[in-house]
Amino acid sequence: MPRYRLHCVGASGNSFKVAQFLDCAAIDWEPIGVDFAGGQTRDPIWRATTNEMGEIPVLEVDGRRLSQSGAILGWLAETHGLFAPSNAEERFEAMRWLLFDNHRFTGGFAAHRILYSMTAEPPHAEVLAYVRRRAQGALSIVERHLADRRFVLGDRPTIVDFSLAGYLYYPADETGFDLRTAFPAIDAWRWRIAALPRWRPPYEAMPVGNSLALFRHAAHEVPE
Template sequence: MTMKLYCFGESGNSYKAALPLALSGLDWTPVFVDFFKGATRTTEYRAEINDMGEAPVLLDGKVKLTQSGVIQDYISEKSGKFGGATPDERREILRWVLWDNHKMSSAAGMTRFLMNFLPEEKRPAEVIAFMQGRLKAAYATLDATLAKRDWLVGDGPTNADFSCCGYLFYTEPFGFSREDWPHLDAWLGRIEALPGWKHPYDLMPRA
């Protein structure tokens, strides 16, 4: 049975689920969620798809999963890929996934939204500057780790990498430039070289 991923191309959190699906070899298809027209806020979406009113959502038969980290874990369970080779690696992957959701993706998603998807006159300059400062600290943490290794955990790509790269392939301005972070740039290049890699706008439908 083909799995369905409710998602939209502008969503870095959706990309965190779509990318390992694409690289895993599992059978799946994207289902467009029209976030910018309020699809996730409708009564129907919350009742039938996700009571949290968010994307992504993965449907696999009777299994329904929300939150990108949970979906990544399920993909690893089904495919045997990207979940770590040992208990220590699995815990280290979880550490990075939690760090990303708290320190980087939440700030990147908000900053990118404020800078690109709000009318210009409604973009709060002080908030954006504050969030970019937090992001710079997160980039520095990630860059320092990747100065010492090719992948965040183990000897190959894992869900730690797919979580932390979720917003970094987008070209809309939000305070990240690959040329400013050479180790991040090299790491993103390694991800791009993986067989089956696609940019989020090529992997998922967009508004």
């Protein structure tokens, strides 16, 4: 059995942040499906045994269960000496961008995706517009930052890239954003990450769990 087991679902961009690291670092791992749509993460037993915060991803390793994607990425980088910040200045920048990602970038983009395609009923138009403006604002910040950089911290990929890119490989009809047209610097950057050896797209890396039941009109809009 692989040392690393990632509790996840294919639609979870936060889980994919960790999956990208594991694949690109050539680490042997296996995905463990979670019945997210069925409420497994709300189950008291699951929370008591897997993650008291009731969230995925959870990385199971040597009897430990690690949660929160940013913290997991930091632990993996330190443990394996890969994709880590190289000095004190980069460590500060990495923390700064990881916090921005969790608070604004992923927070806004993932919230828009849920409202756009993953709720039982269409969202209120004004609510969706508000969330979209917030997501666009965060995307614009990263777009400007990447205009003259290959990766977020410079010329080489780090855990910050995996974190920020976690939700950016899902189909446009699922996220509601055509990144290639609207954010060309982000689009070029995400495909530089995807060109790393052993990288796989999210539904291929994590073909597990129950998340698609959340999609509106799932009978004819299931992501490819």
